[in-house]
Amino acid sequence: MQWSRVIALLALACASCTAPAPMEGHAPGPRTFPASDIAKGANLAALGNCVTCHTAPGGKPFAGGYALKTPFGTVHGTNITPDEATGIGRWSEEDFRRALREGLNPAGHHYYPAFPYAYFTHLTDEDIHALYAFVMTREAVHAETPANTVVVPRFAVAIWNARYLHPGPARSDPARDASWNRGAYLADSLAHCSDCHTPRDKLGGEKSAEYLSGGDVDGWHAPALNEHSPSPVPWNVEALETYLATGLADHHAISAGPMRGVVDNLGRASHGDVHALAVYIAGMERSSPHRARGSEAADSSAQRGKQVYAGACADCHTRGRSADGGALPLEEAIALAIPTPSNLIHIVRDGIVPREDRAQPWMPAFRGALTDEQLVDLLAYLRTIDGVEWNDLNEQVRKADKEPG
Amino acid sequence: MITLEVNGHRHDVDVDPSTPLLYVLRGELALNAAKFGCGLGQCGSCTVMVDGEAIYSCITPVSTLAGRRITTVEGLGTVDKPGPVQRAFIEEQAAQCGYCIPGMMMRAQALLEKNPGASEDEIRKALEPNLCRCGTHMRILRAVARAGKLMGAK
Amino acid sequence: MRRREFLATGGALVIAFSIPRAAWAQDAEGAKLPGSLGKTPMLDSWIRIGTDGSITVFTGKCELGQGVRTALQQVAAEQLAVAFDRVTMVTADTERTPDEGFTSGSNSMKDSGTAILNAAAQARELLIAEAAKRLAVPSTQLVARDGSIVAPDGRRVAYGELVEGQLLHVNAQPHSTLIDRASRRVMGKPVQRVDIPGKVTGGVAYVQDLRLPGMVHARVVRPPQPGAKLRSLDASAARAMPGVVDVVRDGNFVAVIARSEFEAVRAMRALSDSATWDDGSLPPQEIHAHLLGLASKDTVIADRGTATSPAQYESTYHRPYHMHGAIGPSCAVGLLQDGKLTVWTHTQGVYPLRAAIAELVKMPPDKVHCIHMEGSGCYGHNGADDAGGDAALLAVTHPGRPVRVQHMREQEHSWEPYGPAMVTKARASLGADGRIVSWEFDVWSNTHSTRPGKAGNLAAGMLVASPFAASPPGTIPQPEGGGDRNSIPLYSVPRVKVTSRFIPEMPLRVSALRGLGAYMNVFSIESFMDELAVAAKADPVGFRLRHLDDPRAVSVVQAVAERFGWSTWQREPGHGRGFAFARYKNLAAYFAIAMDVEVTRESGEIRVGRVCCAIDSGEAVNPDGIRNQTEGGVVQSLSWTMLEAVTWDAKRITSRDWGRYPVIRFQHVPRSLDVQVIDRPGEPFLGTGEAAQGPTAAALANAVADATGVRIRDIPLNPARVAATLRRV
């Protein structure tokens, strides 16, 4: 795991590595809000994918406990239900605003920047109010966030903030239409797309010059969304909107990995906002078709991999999605076009398996069916389809085993 | 010609190397336990063990299996000498139609070989990939827990 | 191996005897014969005893995984006074067993169990009478024990010695003396199922496992949507593939036959890719509105008391199409040899299937032989008969060769006849005393049976170039009912009016799914009972008891309330409890259930915690079998009710696999599930398999309403629907 990523992840530890916040001066917020505010907040929370990092697997929504493993220990997403003892039940709206805009808890301690306040800082007052109305009307869950096992130098955050926190409104462009501007606002604030899709520097800050050029998260690669998009089939607004709302668009792979949770949430967000996100992002994408640089499957590993492919993959992936049992032709699969095989390794091993209560397409898991050597061979063959330069396949496969899938 | 080691016996099979293991088990080797349920890696009726791991035999080509250890329900015991998992399923009467059961047993075997003392939550989690349409789940859970005890007691 | 060889030759091992087809179903005095003896009264149609003492019992019912083979064997062994293992059962086979129609409706114990019970008891009486002659001892002094008739002086005659001649070739009598309850050894005991050891050790247990010498494998190619017409088919690629024996096309029926199974699968894919079709059609996705717009034939099936004021309360409920979704896709093996067609099938009715196949292949029925072999659980009329028809059609094109056909998962999901989508509407008024004073109920439904009997009810019969007519969709009359099964409340209410609104036109192919209309009607009635209890500010259990007169109904309700701890239940945040009751078909098993659930408002996820239920299905022949079936009914109903719905778009059925048609998995089955079997020795067998589904669905909805304060009346209560509904309020 990259150092930059570690810094970012450590941020979640903050609230519990500082002393409990003194509450004097902060009145508990109101518990009743107009239904329209709550509904607006629900939409925004879906766009922000908040529930993902604030919910433990199998746990109560927003009650925290989501564990992130780092080389420095485990940190947990916090309880943001209105429980007074363990959640944010005693926060005023001002406390809430400060947390989102400045990354400070009510006691004035810093959060670490994996809590994406560097994006939320651009949120409007009205949107913060709606989000507040939403979270404060959730079911209060008494759930202690598990103790983190991390010691972090807090001064680093102040320095970090000076460099990377740019409060103020989001970008806007009067020359563009309302959809684009709405999309830009959402993408850069609440949806925090670039949190994953932009590479980070040593301090865990975004490399702003490489905005949306692709990043890494939890052992997965988040592909470039800008003109460097490796997508074999260029995205257009319609396809991207469908993908964001359902996780599935024609000629594109099904959503997987960390993006799964994002699209699950976006599926519940307003169509207009999802459309706006699609307008903004697709507007950045290149429009010419990607040229596959297929090369010959020369080495013996790739030759063996071709056999594996013929048996394990070809029956589905050569037939296209409209056929029974058919799946996306791999020439169209983005996992074969990104700079690392990490996504492909996860997908082959664990499949893309729907939750039991969701109706979704299904790629089966090959864990145990293929040995690590066979997986390396398969990758050696598959990298020839798009001509990507994946190196150290053995090392990549070994490493991916350790990382969460 | 591919040589497969199934339940400790070596078999030379002459099939297209892309043929999924399931069809070779049921066809060439005339073994009944592993079942065709979906052919899509979604239901687990075809589950067998390869090198101690539960896998979907319906999507695993035989080309990848040379030199690896394949175990099916037939390798766990016989009617006269049932293995612990088989015994436990009989004692708990853990079957309705029973079509899903061989797959369940193999997934249970893979779990219990590593962790015979698996808790109910661990058993539920491990069996999650396997579907049963008759609703025999509660009995299957009891049978796997019982099998764990039988295996642990050995 | 031993078992496999036995079964593999089972079809050829035909014992020659004829089943007398009596035109009358009553004995001389006109008394009714018990169970299926009415239709097949000759005793040796049911029981044969060899001179070697071997005992074979014949049933026209099929083992479907419900354990009926074991239960019937128990009944026979008990009444014949032999050890359980001494009896060999032969199940549904058109050349060997009585015609007992379909194995459905939880009727097997009632029909076949009752027949065998009485036939075996009568056979025992005949053996005793014969022994009395031979031993010159009054029959009252003789007892049947372990396959012999024993005299007080210790002399004994084995059954085998007594059966010379035509001892059992006699008509059944209406009343035989049953082994008295106190001395029973097998009936009422939790005997282990005879089929399970083979199933858990890789025996030949299913038709899917049948391997005949020279057998070839077939796969069909089905149209992309109902009504699609094959425009072109280029079979050349498929024909050139390794192992391919033949490509068969007859109109829109397309199949490929190959030497091995996977070769057939591959060729089927190639064939499918090379076919072009003219579109058929699918109904609009707003299916309930669409159904209500179709013409219906309305029948008032209950009308008592007189209407007073307009109803105070009204609720409407919806159910989607559900699929049977057998874990193993349907399969059959056909063989045409010496002018005779044999089909090994997991149909629920070998005789009706024989009729349909005879029509399909244009052969006289007596040249067609259908043998039941188990398949994966079917839960009603699924693709089993279709597979039988496919195998028959293909077998006649290749005489002398056994042809095995199995459907692919997507074919099973998209072609099986579904359990029908339905709409119900309930209206009621409460009196000042908190009792229901009037009740009206309307149910809109397609037919719940398009089972064969006619070739047009088989997929192959619909697809061939000269398609066959199906039997017209019909209703099943009350009191059993089809779509209106269980639509008349069992509760005592002064004014009741129930209207069955039968919709003949079927937007999607439908047929019998476990419980038929009872699942939806009980879901509706028992949901509505809770809604009325809330309105009456009454406890749901007390409210039900207030309206129940039948003591057996009262006792299942009380048994469950007690075991669950209804009156002492403590609420935790997010949790709720639900109760429901029904008597299946209003004339079969009594069933009540209570459960607690936890609902996560945000995600809409339901977790089922503790479930307690009780069943009274009359005399319990195998209590563990009843428990097993009931557990299965509860879990399957939870799956239907929490998760399942058939989906489609303009082009095709989209719920074609388990990804698009999710069903319950281990993480979501209840934390615990307790079944009490209330045994009623001496009472008639009432059947078990379909008692639990309706009440379980309602108990779930009631528990969700109790947990959230929000009533959901549309199935499925999946997370998306629950969360969306909760967000709206």
Ligand code: FES
């Ligand atoms: S048959 Fe292999 S997973 Fe279903």
Ligand code: FES
């Ligand atoms: S027992 Fe029938 S599918 Fe599991």
